[in-house]
Amino acid sequence: MTSFLQATLYGLLQGGLLGLIAVGFSLVWGVMNIVNLAHGAFVVLGAYVGWQVNDWIGLDPFLGMFVAAAVLFGLGYALQRWLINLVVNGPVFITLLLTFGLDLMIVQAMNIAFSADYRSIPTSYAGDSLHLGGIRVPLGRLLAFGVSVVVTLALVALVNRTRTGLSIMATGMDRAAARLMGIRARHVYALTFGIAAGLAGMAGTMIGTVGTFNPAAASGYTLLSFVIAVLGGLGNMYGALIGGLVIGLVEAWAGQYLPGTWINALAFLVLVVVLIVRPSGLVGRAYYAARLEV
Amino acid sequence: MLLLLAALGLQSQLYSGQERTVTAIFMFVALAQAWNLLGGYAGYASFGQVVFFGIGGYFTAVAMTHWHLSFWTCLVLGGVVAALFGALIGMPLLRLRGHYFAIATLGVAEGIREVVTNLPGLTGGGAGITLPTVGDQATTAYLGNDGFYLLFLALAALAVLVSGLVAGSRAGYALRAIHQDEQAAAAMGVNTTRIKVLTFALSGLITGLVGATYAFQQVTIFPERLFDVDITVLMVVMVVIGGSGTVLGPLVGAVILQFLSEYLRQNYTSYHIFLLGAIIIVAVVLLPQGAVNYLRDARRTGEYSLLANVRRYRL
Amino acid sequence: MTATPVLRTEHLSRRFGGLNAVSDVSLSIPEGETVGVIGPNGAGKSTLINLVTGHLKPSSGRVLIDGRDLTGARPWVITHAGVARTFQIVKPFRGMTVRENVAIGILYGPHGVRRMSHAREQATRVLEETNLADLAERAPGELSVADARRLEFAKALALRPRLLLLDEVMAGLRHREIESSLELIRTLKTRGITIVVVEHVMRAILAVSDRVVVLHHGKVLTEGRPRDVLSDPQVVEAYLGHRYAQRRTGGS
């Protein structure tokens, strides 16, 4: 029983972190319809930023993550504004191709700059854990979980409650029309992409604190984001968090009751089944297919 | 056709290593073409296309090792099995739209890889499986570099041919119509489900054949590689770079990208990936619609300037 | 009426959340008749067409085509039963030329032509009928509203239907273009094709309809001979407005 509770709790915490990893990806894909293959690279880069500032001035990662967020925001904004915007009116998967190139460059650049060694951001407390009866609550992961929940809520508020959010949605749906409303589409796109990158950066720092990372990990995080974003449902800012939690729990539970590595198979089975039952994800909302015909 | 002859002529000029490089190009030509059938023409991007590759490969490996079938039998069966699998998952998955279809297929691919990894008895699991190519175990003599060169060349030719036929046929029209507007296509009497599933199976067939051949060429295969999502990504990248929804696009894309990455890898060992990324980015910015489409548009409008091209697609 | 009607709807209804877009609509359209369907915006005209052509599933009620129950059948099945429709918001296949747009219907329609060459010839013929011939190789995106509407019309004709549902094919057209469209419809009538015309252009409705049905809040408000219906005070009140009524009494 305790081991079930322990697994459940751990799965939840893990899931929260997964959600944070994917939320930016989901935003960019669901709203801007850009599949950002460099997302994983952003995550890892964020981890390095967090690690670097910790290494230099011993900044605590839970502060460092804001530095990472800022740096990645800047990078993301610039990339979208002066590079990706150049091709957004091209065919569907052109941005995928572009970000594929970006991913190659960033990952290799990190390889050269930081070497392929495994890193992790040391803290005095992240490894400790609180005791609740028989089960342990790892402190670092608990904090990370908190961060990802807060971030998700903040993002929801931004998108659904603010003018900026409205302009983001509108631009994502019809760039030309948005411009006719006086919205600076180029800027809004860059802003959106920047926010996504910033969140990736935060997630990266979290990962660096509770786990380890190196450049090779990037592609893994991209793949993960893919699955989580879609499982949760695109275009809904809660989607990533929910998708993350589901994956986290499924894997934790499967880990207890399935032999060997069938866990991984199960996670994907869940994904496929969910999609067949709910064609636009758990809480997803497909704008474009609002009404296919008038 | 000319290309085919050229490729045949080329062979005698190559050392076996270069020969292998060119063989790899053929392999990706076939793969890219297969992906383009559904992803390019109908706009249903399968991000799990590699699953057919893996199924074709593992079927061959298992059948040759455990059931002692000849490679040629396995090749055909491997393709067929992949096609059937395509039809099977196509039924439910092809109801999904755009992104969701893409990821559902990705999920299937990753899932099947895990299944393969978890059946060590049959597939050797993560430790990989080695096809019988030496001694009395061998059911078919190993083809050697020359053999595989020809076989992959044949597959590439087949893929291009199929793609060409589809493009000009009723099916081609229907797929393009579906790409533009599935509702309207149905209103024009197109049984969209049927054509999508059949096309998916067809592209599965080709991919499966390639996978089977690849497995035999590699002798020892591992799930990580046979279901490697990178292979799918490469297919997409090649199609897009060449020009999706065209017959020549995937061909051009595969040749350019494969040749380029090979060249860079050999000459800039320590930072070739970086260069490759940079070159891709430049190419994308200059020719967002893909090389082949750019030329077609340019010929139609007489507007060859790349700057104008950039202006057309930027926000 | 002895012969089985080409189109028959029985208590057809469709709800969207709380809204009854179409409720309890029973129509019967015999072979060769041309029926005009009018009604305020949001009355349910397009929804009705979507229900008949299988683009929407009815909440209740039945759709019979030539007496065959095709309620909720998939769109392509209904197309193969000889029904063609146009979309109010034009849906051309952007990646393809005007000719190819038309060819699709010829290849996959009820008379499914298999030879590409034949398909192309027939496409050309349809394009001439709809005088789009000189735009055959253009991309739909380059057409002006009128041409785009005509293309929509042509795509439907390519199916050589027995029942043709036209959803505002004349919206946005000028006097001249409307005249030519009406000409086309008249020739179709002479071929015995059954036609349903949804329009807000009364001149068109009057010109071709044998019978006019008025929808209002999803229900049939009234139906009958065009002139009677258009002068029905209910209709004027709910739909036409008095300025129109005055113009009719005043002008012509």
Add this chain to the structure above:
Amino acid sequence: MMLEVRKLSAGYGRVQVLWDIDLSVGEREIVALVGPNGAGKTTLLRTLSGVIRMRGGTAEFRGRSLGDRSIEQIVDLGIAHVPEGRRLFAGLTVRANLLLGGWRTKNTDLDRVIELFPPLEPRLEQVAGSLSGGEQQMCAIARGLMSQPELMMIDELSLGLAPLIVDEILARLPDIAAAGTSVLLVEQDVDAALSVAERAYVLETGQVTLSGKAGVLLADKRIQESYLGIA
């Protein structure tokens, strides 16, 4: 004059569509732009709102040149464009669409436009993409009005609208103009258009062939034959 267009020419790719267009719109004025299909009306509006760049000539709004301004900058001058094909934000609610109309001027007061288009009221929370054709048209026009522009260019005002609604809108245009929004109106119901407009331009195959006071044109033989179907 508020809007001054001189010798404007424009087109797509290699095809030129507009030739030496001269046109002007005054303060609080309603100007109609009529002409056969494919004449170039939409193209003209697109050029003025910066969607396509002009090939030659000048266009000035309150003395500021439109030629070298981006779409957003032109909108900021106070020019609203209700485009052909409506271009609603299909996935957003009607309310959101209207709010976006008022985005630039931070205008969030929906009542004014709702009162002009009562059928929209019950649909405010519905996704715009699921509206009926006519409802979408209303939403598009309402969205354009939300920014309380100084010049509003409407392409195909009556497209898909029931006669009753058309009358109501046309009847309201003078008030809108009086309230400080000049209107450049593209409309196929020439009769209706000329009955509300003060002046009108006739555009045929990319050139202005007739222009003048609406009343005068209404009486013009050529107009009556080719646009009103009065023989």
Add this chain to the structure above:
Amino acid sequence: ACGSKGEAPSGGSGTGDTLAIGASLSLTGALAREGKLTQEGYQLCQDKVNAQGGVPVGGKKLKLAIEYQDDTSKPDTAAQLVDQFNDKGVKLILASYGSANTEAQAAVIERNGQVMVDSAGADNKIFSKGYKRTFAVLSPATEYASSIVKSIAELAQPKPKSVVFLSADDGFSKTVTEGGMKTAQEQGFTVMSPQYFKSGTSDVSSSLIKVKGQRPDVIIGSVHLVEGIAIVKQAKELGVVPAGGFGETVAPPTPDFAKTLGAQAENVLGSSQWTPSTKGEDKYFGNAQQYTSDIRAKFGHDAEYHDAEASAACLALTLAAESAGSTSPDKVRDALAALDTASFFGKIKFDPTGQNVYKPMSVIQIQKGKAVTVWPKDAAEASFIWPGTAS
């Protein structure tokens, strides 16, 4: 290759006074880290040999000329590269990193009649295929975990009773686990059912939660660095504390292990192909201590066993060429088969399957943040601390 095609330049390896050697390495991709170290090892070997004027082969001294290619951590590319070397007439090959790559290469080597010395492909499968042209300087996978088990059985006081294996699911790690479990049973431990997780994962929590209930005295991970770190980190998070301690095969010897885990790494056992206290010396590298300082001097970090393996492989090839007095692949192959020499890496002598017979594995333990050899006794630098989790 069929006769029709242009014959590859100069059958023999190298032209004039250089000895051309081909090395395909995983410089990018998942194995980039180990790939880099392997390259260092080869590089140092080349420098050392050439510093002495090169290899004396048939009367004249040949300078080593190692050509590196990146196989991007993919077996098929690694294999393809071997073919490419073959075209250039490069017949002497130094293997890539990892069992999968090496295995793929070995097949091609055999076909092309080249010769390869394997520096890091430890999976026994490679040597069960009857290949005659691949030689491995390192101990086979089966040794990785068993050595730890043996050291515990021999040195641990009180002697633990139960042991559980947590293993990655790749071929190599599985072989490691099987070997370890076999030894454990022989040594009379109660061996619990092993837990497998995805290779390369950084979340092994479910495996840990499962074994927590069983209260094993010893937890041994058949892992790479990532999973190794994850086990210790998450064990702490989850309060999984075996009475005896942790063993982690190849993770602890890697400096990153202690660096990343800090205090948590203390007393974790690991197995290493080589340690600075390994006995033996050779004319190029001297002994293990010298080797360490050379690596530090050249690359600015402590020598890892990946460096050493690579250098040793290169050394073996060089010595073979010398004793063969020729660069022809066949002669060098025979010379390798006959090779029996001491080196900074320990004794090198290959059995008929191509494995290094003498090669023992050392067991190290993290003490005060450094990896020190604790087993075998004769090479021990420090005494075995047990239980490892008391603190």
